[in-house]
Amino acid sequence: MRIRARLALAALPIGVIFLLPVAAWAWPWPSPDRGDPFTMSVDRIGCRHNTVRVTLRNQTRQLARFDLRADSRTVASGSIPARKAIVRTVKIRPGGGAEIEAYSVGDGRPDTLIDSTLVRNDCPWGHRLPFTGPPLDLMAKLATAGGLVLTGGVLWWYGSLWPRSGSPFD
Numbered sequence: 001m002r003i004r005a006r007l008a009l010a011a012l013p014i015g016v017i018f019l020l021p022v023a024a025w026a027w028p029w030p031s032p033d034r035g036d037p038f039t040m041s042v043d044r045i046g047c048r049h050n051t052v053r054v055t056l057r058n059q060t061r062q063l064a065r066f067d068l069r070a071d072s073r074t075v076a077s078g079s080i081p082a083r084k085a086i087v088r089t090v091k092i093r094p095g096g097g098a099e100i101e102a103y104s105v106g107d108g109r110p111d112t113l114i115d116s117t118l119v120r121n122d123c124p125w126g127h128r129l130p131f132t133g134p135p136l137d138l139m140a141k142l143a144t145a146g147g148l149v150l151t152g153g154v155l156w157w158y159g160s161l162w163p164r165s166g167s168p169f170d
Contacts, residue, residue: 045123066105069101
């Protein structure tokens, strides 16, 4: 390989490192619209109760009315005080999913979709296998101890045979 080719191959990772921050900013995280009265954030699903916590945070200095829907069915509605946040829980059936949507509700105007997200309930269903014997870690420890004892016995026996005194041709 020529020296120029080697230098180009060596410089390739360094060039990628310098280009990565530029590529990372090409697709920024979605930010809320400035005109939206509130934002919605959804936590991870709580497997114990099959619920998810939805936080609605008012960004304005006035009361904001909302309608929270799961699969086009209203699960909560009300108002958010100015510069405050409220938390509502939405039940998700095991093994299923739901599209959670937050709407801004106003008098005399149609509801405005603020945010929506798809939530999947992939928690284990609680079915467990029956107890069928000792735990595997105990069996592994017993097998290791047995192998060590067997190896020690073989080495002890071989040590008693070798080296023998005298010549093998006597």
